[in-house]
Amino acid sequence: MPLSFRIIPERGLVVVEFAGYSGIDDFMRASAAYVAHPDYVAGQKQLVDMTRIAGFEKDYVRFMEIQAAKAERLAGAGVQSLCVYVAPTPIAKEIATLFTRTWADITNVVIMVQDTEAEALALLGQPEGSIDEMLRAAGVQT
Template sequence: MPVAFRILPRSGLVYTRFEDRILIDEIISTFREYSRHPDAHPAQKHLVDLSRVSAISWDYVKLMQLQALKAGFFCGGGSQTLKVYYCPTKLSLSVSKMILRSWDGVGSVVPILQQHQDDALSVLGLQQERFSNLLADHG
């Protein structure tokens, strides 16, 4: 699946990985699945791995629908959500910048772009230097 998430409760973190061609419908479906998960909550930190994205199909109407879903989940609870986007390639950086702009004016979400795994993990307060180590530590 091009979009998958994994909740790492001990770290208070959600790891989301995007692969291949990204379609907004798949992102919406995955976000709905995450928001209904019993371990999901708005204050969780998010690590979004865009390193394997090969293409993206933007549908701006559906993108606004996605942002409305996310705003409904993340806003209004009085907490802030740290979202770190790992974007080591030119395409992933471009996608990340568009995502970053979509969070303008949403004070409950703090989006940060990082181009190195160790920096992304450090910003999240984690000790691991590689995503594979983080995921292995959480079995």
């Protein structure tokens, strides 16, 4: 699956993973599944791993519509959320920049882009040096 997520409730964290080619419909399905998940909580920290993304659908209008709906949901929740992207490749950086730009005027979402998993995990207050290590420590199958 090009886009998946795992919620780690005890850490207040959701790990989102992109792999291969991701389309707008993949974003929509994953977003809907995330908010419908029983462990979803508004304001959860997000770690978005883009190390394995190979490409993405460049339908900017639909992308902006999805982001606007997410922004409205977060603004209505009245909580702040920290989202850190791991973007080590040019394609990953391109999509992370696109996400970052869509949140530029939203004060309750703090976005950071990092080159390495270790840097991203440190910003999120996680002691592990890699995502796999963190998932194992949290008892989540990798």
